Amino acid sequence: MDSKPIPLPAPGTRLDWRLDPPYSARHLAWLLLVLAIILVTGHRVEMDRMAMMSAQAVGNLIGISDDSQVVRGLSRVGQSMWPPVIGDQEEVARLPELDRNKLPLFSHIEVQQRTEQRLNPQTLQLEQETETIEVLVKPVGYLWTVAVKMVETLEIALWGTVISVLLSIPLAYYAARNYSPNRYTYTFTRGVISLLRSAPELIVALFLVLAYGFGPIAGVLALGLHAAGFLGKFYAEDIENADKKPQEALEAIGAGKLKTLWYGVMPQVAPQYIAYTLYILDRNVRMATVIGLVGAGGIGQELKGRFDMFQYGHVATILLAIFLAVFLLDQFSARLRARLM
Amino acid sequence: MIRFESISKTWPDGTRALSNISLDVPKGQFCVILGPSGAGKSTLLRAVNGLTQPTQGSVAIDGTVLTPATERALRKRVAMIHQHFNLTNRMSVAGNVLAGLLPVVSTVRALLGWFKPEHRAKACRLLGHVGLSPEHLQRRAGDLSGGQQQRVGVARAFMNDPEVVLADEPVASLDPKISRDILALIRDAAKERNATVLCSLHQVDLAREFADRLVGMRDGRVVFDGIPAEFTDARVEALYHGVRWEDAPKADKQPGMPALEVAIA
Ligand SMILES: Nc1ncnc2c1ncn2[C@@H]1O[C@H](COP(=O)(O)OP(=O)(O)OP(=O)(O)O)[C@@H](O)[C@H]1O
Numbered sequence A: 001m002d003s004k005p006i007p008l009p010a011p012g013t014r015l016d017w018r019l020d021p022p023y024s025a026r027h028l029a030w031l032l033l034v035l036a037i038i039l040v041t042g043h044r045v046e047m048d049r050m051a052m053m054s055a056q057a058v059g060n061l062i063g064i065s066d067d068s069q070v071v072r073g074l075s076r077v078g079q080s081m082w083p084p085v086i087g088d089q090e091e092v093a094r095l096p097e098l099d100r101n102k103l104p105l106f107s108h109i110e111v112q113q114r115t116e117q118r119l120n121p122q123t124l125q126l127e128q129e130t131e132t133i134e135v136l137v138k139p140v141g142y143l144w145t146v147a148v149k150m151v152e153t154l155e156i157a158l159w160g161t162v163i164s165v166l167l168s169i170p171l172a173y174y175a176a177r178n179y180s181p182n183r184y185t186y187t188f189t190r191g192v193i194s195l196l197r198s199a200p201e202l203i204v205a206l207f208l209v210l211a212y213g214f215g216p217i218a219g220v221l222a223l224g225l226h227a228a229g230f231l232g233k234f235y236a237e238d239i240e241n242a243d244k245k246p247q248e249a250l251e252a253i254g255a256g257k258l259k260t261l262w263y264g265v266m267p268q269v270a271p272q273y274i275a276y277t278l279y280i281l282d283r284n285v286r287m288a289t290v291i292g293l294v295g296a297g298g299i300g301q302e303l304k305g306r307f308d309m310f311q312y313g314h315v316a317t318i319l320l321a322i323f324l325a326v327f328l329l330d331q332f333s334a335r336l337r338a339r340l341m
Numbered sequence B: 001m002i003r004f005e006s007i008s009k010t011w012p013d014g015t016r017a018l019s020n021i022s023l024d025v026p027k028g029q030f031c032v033i034l035g036p037s038g039a040g041k042s043t044l045l046r047a048v049n050g051l052t053q054p055t056q057g058s059v060a061i062d063g064t065v066l067t068p069a070t071e072r073a074l075r076k077r078v079a080m081i082h083q084h085f086n087l088t089n090r091m092s093v094a095g096n097v098l099a100g101l102l103p104v105v106s107t108v109r110a111l112l113g114w115f116k117p118e119h120r121a122k123a124c125r126l127l128g129h130v131g132l133s134p135e136h137l138q139r140r141a142g143d144l145s146g147g148q149q150q151r152v153g154v155a156r157a158f159m160n161d162p163e164v165v166l167a168d169e170p171v172a173s174l175d176p177k178i179s180r181d182i183l184a185l186i187r188d189a190a191k192e193r194n195a196t197v198l199c200s201l202h203q204v205d206l207a208r209e210f211a212d213r214l215v216g217m218r219d220g221r222v223v224f225d226g227i228p229a230e231f232t233d234a235r236v237e238a239l240y241h242g243v244r245w246e247d248a249p250k251a252d253k254q255p256g257m258p259a260l261e262v263a264i265a
């Protein structure tokens, strides 16, 4: 604030008021440049072809155009994925431990005919051979398998989130410019955070599978490390941007850094922290379904297996389960957020 | 006693906020600092607890000079009340008041929010003194009215039994009735504990009513120092409406321009 008065012009002077129009030639040049970039890059990633093919598909659907590659492809996928597989059956002969008087829940034993082509070693002819086998039919067996895998996936996501939160707390403290003890700790921690964030989960999981073997450990660590980078950065930036007034009040009475952070900053940033953490949980659930592809546990392992065996009905069940899990989690976190804010 | 010994403050941009101020504020005194915006009132107050480092001179409380080594210990004896209350808005009133004890509470207790029963009782007692009621305890500080927030600020300031209370325009954004109430609270609580108060104000009437002593500042200098009765309307006029202090003609040479004594202790 300045005590000098605002100078007033002497009476009688002519004032030259000028308010420039909002757009100038520079704006036009910028506009053209942006347009050029959009056109060139759009062509390079085949956005023009995409628009044409999509238009053709729409035409095909409303009956104007007779053929569309997109519609053909999609309907092939749709047909092979429908209906989603719910049940499961196993040959009784392969289940030596099965107790016929105590079958698993909802299941029953069925007698089926199976026809197979066999090569007759004597005649060297292919012969039809029909045999009667007993199978254990589990009407919701596959659904159960998927549910168990889904729970495992959710557990991986949950623990990935727990680990990321634990790791990001010290990271956030040292990466917040106004709390880090000195410039070196600040720069170092920022570097660690960038490193963690820049390593994609899938690649990290790939390496961790080599280190820890197949299974959830690699998955949990891969998710936790990546998310710790994300949370560390966002937690730290919220600390830096938090209202300075309460912090100054506590600093002024000599409360000390940690206590000032806890009483002057944390209550202010808590809602954002909860939002970030819930986002990470959501993201981890989605990522946990994917990292199974490299053998890091969870439903992704099942998904990859079925995909590789062209069992698209099973794939459909898995995808529906993932969608359901993400949707339910969304509902849950929206409710939690509303309560905590 | 607070002793300012020829302190000066020049900001990096060249603004001279304090020019060679020497001032003694005896124990238990309610000392009000008046002066136009930019006179350096906040800078002077903040030099007491080291929120601002003077470029020259020193500040001492009861003989202990403020240095980086003594800063933490001195701050524990000095409370501060702020113009914008500076409460943690999303924290409860109780939490904000208890935060006044943070300098003496162990880190573990503080992080767990596990204050001793006598500390919690003290917080309740102080909140009662400043005119809040038990149902305010768990309300978020940011949801209270400005007057109520400053009451919380006052309660927080007295939690740690301060020897010195710095109040930087504590009532600048409050209505006249509440301003008077708040200043009375600060004065009474300070007198009860024989605490020294250094309070900057913009309301001359309130300053005259509450101050034991008035200090007028202009352009980083003390231009008036005396009891309220000596601070006549003519001097108010000169303090706020006079031309820049440097440019002011010597008062006695110009009739109509009231005399201002420059007090240098
Ligand atoms: N952080 C800063 N950096 C640079 N200059 C500053 C800073 N803080 C204050 N000043 C300058 O120091 C001078 C004194 O400011 P100060 O805040 O002490 O005035 P004040 O008397 O408290 O005014 P007000 O009544 O408006 O609060 C002003 O000229 C101001 O511009």
Ligand SMILES: [Mg+2]
Residues within 6 Å of the ligand: B041, B042, B043, B168, B169
């Ligand atoms: Mg000020």
